[in-house]
Amino acid sequence: MIDIVLIIIEQTLLHVPLMLGAYISISLMKVPDLSIESAYVFGAMLGYQSLGIVSNLPAAISLPIVIIGSLLGGALVGITSSVLTQKAHLPHLLSAILTFGIFHGFTQLVGNAYASFSTYPTNPLSMLPLVARHPEFMVLAIIGCIFTGLGIFFFRTQLGYALAAYGNNSQFFKHYGISTAYVFIVGIMISNALSGLSGYLFAQSNGFVELTMGYGKALLCITALILGKTFIRSTVLSVLIPLLGVIAYFVLQQLLLKVGFNLKYFTALQSVVVLIVLMLRYKKTHRAADHLGV
Amino acid sequence: MQINNLSFKFNRNAKPFFSDLSFEIQSKTVQFLQGKNGSGKSTLFRILQGALEQQEVVDGTINIDAVTYQINNSQTRNAYSHFVRHVQQDFDRMLADQLNFKENLALASMPRYPGLHGIKSVTLPPIVSHFGIDSTKPAYLLSGGQRQILAILMVLQKPTKVLLLDEPTAALDEKNSHLVIQFLQELVATSNLTILIITHDKELVKAYAHGTYLMLEEQDSGIRTLKKIDVLKTA
Numbered sequence: 054m055i056d057i058v059l060i061i062i063e064q065t066l067l068h069v070p071l072m073l074g075a076y077i078s079i080s081l082m083k084v085p086d087l088s089i090e091s092a093y094v095f096g097a098m099l100g101y102q103s104l105g106i107v108s109n110l111p112a113a114i115s116l117p118i119v120i121i122g123s124l125l126g127g128a129l130v131g132i133t134s135s136v137l138t139q140k141a142h143l144p145h146l147l148s149a150i151l152t153f154g155i156f157h158g159f160t161q162l163v164g165n166a167y168a169s170f171s172t173y174p175t176n177p178l179s180m181l182p183l184v185a186r187h188p189e190f191m192v193l194a195i196i197g198c199i200f201t202g203l204g205i206f207f208f209r210t211q212l213g214y215a216l217a218a219y220g221n222n223s224q225f226f227k228h229y230g231i232s233t234a235y236v237f238i239v240g241i242m243i244s245n246a247l248s249g250l251s252g253y254l255f256a257q258s259n260g261f262v263e264l265t266m267g268y269g270k271a272l273l274c275i276t277a278l279i280l281g282k283t284f285i286r287s288t289v290l291s292v293l294i295p296l297l298g299v300i301a302y303f304v305l306q307q308l309l310l311k312v313g314f315n316l317k318y319f320t321a322l323q324s325v326v327v328l329i330v331l332m333l334r335y336k337k338t339h340r341a342a343d344h345l346g347v
Numbered sequence: 348m349q350i351n352n353l354s355f356k357f358n359r360n361a362k363p364f365f366s367d368l369s370f371e372i373q374s375k376t377v378q379f380l381q382g383k384n385g386s387g388k389s390t391l392f393r394i395l396q397g398a399l400e401q402q403e404v405v406d407g408t409i410n411i412d413a414v415t416y417q418i419n420n421s422q423t424r425n426a427y428s429h430f431v432r433h434v435q436q437d438f439d440r441m442l443a444d445q446l447n448f449k450e451n452l453a454l455a456s457m458p459r460y461p462g463l464h465g466i467k468s469v470t471l472p473p474i475v476s477h478f479g480i481d482s483t484k485p486a487y488l489l490s491g492g493q494r495q496i497l498a499i500l501m502v503l504q505k506p507t508k509v510l511l512l513d514e515p516t517a518a519l520d521e522k523n524s525h526l527v528i529q530f531l532q533e534l535v536a537t538s539n540l541t542i543l544i545i546t547h548d549k550e551l552v553k554a555y556a557h558g559t560y561l562m563l564e565e566q567d568s569g570i571r572t573l574k575k576i577d578v579l580k581t582a
Contacts, residue, residue, distance in 0.1 A: 206463075207463070209465055209466070210461075210462070210463045210464060210465060210466070211457050211458075211461035211462055211463070211464050211465070211466050212461045212462060212463060214446075214450065214453070214454055214457075214461075214466050215454065215457065215461040217443070217445075217446065218443040218446065218454050221442075221443035221444055221445045221446060222440065222441075222442065222443050222444065224440050225440075225441070225442070225443055225454070228435075228440075228441045228455075228501075228502065229454070229455045229456075229457070229501065229502070229504070229505065230459055230505060231457055231458070231459055231460075231461065232459050232460055235459075235460050235461075236461065288445045288446075288485065
């Protein structure tokens with residue numbers, strides 16, 4: 054039982070930055086931000102490459118550098134997709150699809166379709182192996198706490214509120230002399246940067262970066278955010294929504310595994326759950342799911 | 348606010364739309380502007396906001412608070428446009444409907460590039476309490492009139508000398524229409540604002556216009572002229 058709890062916590066910690074990012078773009082900004090999947094992979098790849106440069110340094114020094122590398126990788130994806138939306142006037146879904154194509158190439162240019170961390174002498178996530186069977190646990194918990202704290206701070210700032218206002222009404226800012234393009238680009242950039250960090254954490258934890266590792270992450274985020282919203286219905290900005298959502302997601306996953314559910318059907322199950330929730334909501338409110346249900 | 352010798356064409360080859368148009372609106376007043384569709388009300392509002400298209404040809408001056416600005420110069424146009432605010436007819440597009448009254452006001456006062464500072468704590472003007480507005484409710488739960496008042500207060504979060512309202516009561520019932528106009532009258536009484544309102548509601552004009560209102564009309568030549576109409580004569 055304790056092992057299952059540790060797995061749930063570890064999986065949650067790996068996904069905390071991704072969920073905070075998805076909360077910003079999908080939930081607050083109400084943007085169909087498919088580019089978090091590209092950011093997840095490219096962030097992981099830049100994290101991998103950064104580690105290659107600093108792998109001989111002590112982990113306490115190399116880890117922050119690798120984290121910055123992965124955040125930059127994700128941010129680059131976010132800037133690309135959001136600039137395409139704002140400056141080339143494309144729908145964001147199309148921008149995200151084009152960005153996927155561009156970074157599908159860039160990721161292979163920077164690294165390969167597959168890159169193994171076994172070529173490096175150390176794993177900086179294991180520098181505090183306090184839990185024997187989960188040596189990365191402590192570092193992941195520290196990273197999770199730091200980014201959750203940053204999230205709490207961020208959601209109380211002008212920019213945090215501006216992102217929520219964008220989701221309420223994307224035409225809002227032009228009436229008050231506030232730059233809509235700036236709010237959109239910065240919001241998607243931060244969201245994708247966080248996705249890039251999660252990509253690195255997941256890749257480091259699994260020992261490899263792979264070109265398809267981002268597939269299904271957008272669906273994971275939407276499912277977890279819907280679960281989070283069932284716990285907290287308030288419209289007030291709260292990191293608890295993505296955090297409780299992702300915990301519930303992995304609890305559900307482990308429960309299904311426990312009862313013998315074949316996890317290869319889990320993605321299909323998520324889609325069905327999301328579909329049912331959206332249809333029930335439509336039946337109740339008669340409002341189309343223009344807010345992605347989250 | 349005083350407009351002098353305003354001339355306007357949609358492009359170099361078009362017929363004149365306004366020609367040598369001059370009028371004055373006293374500060375601390377609510378002035379109404381009427382006219383049929385196509386009479387040039389919205390175009391006049393655009394000129395007053397300094398929001399012109401590149402191909403449009405304009406001349407004349409605008410005087411706000413004893414400072415005269417050339418309308419044909421994009422730099423001076425930009426200078427006066429900072430003091431002229433506009434509340435569009437579809438005011439709901441100007442609100443973040445899930446956020447409450449105070450949060451909307453705080454958002455409207457943000458700089459061009461919002462940063463990592465905390466949002467400004469907004470003190471509600473005393474005028475708000477006179478109209479029974481619950482500032483903690485999300486905007487979508489307020490009445491139409493209260494949302495209109497919110498939109499007006501939001502544009503006033505930035506320095507304003509002239510407030511333009513495009514059919515502010517068009518989407519409101521009679522009770523809410525009176526609420527909004529009474530709010531505007533209290534607003535001018537407690538500030539130094541000049542307010543110009545486009546409306547098709549003749550009853551509202553009769554009830555609230557101070558002596559006269561403005562009427563835009565299209566002449567046979569296509570040129571639009573502006574007349575001051577005595578409210579008593581229309582009654």
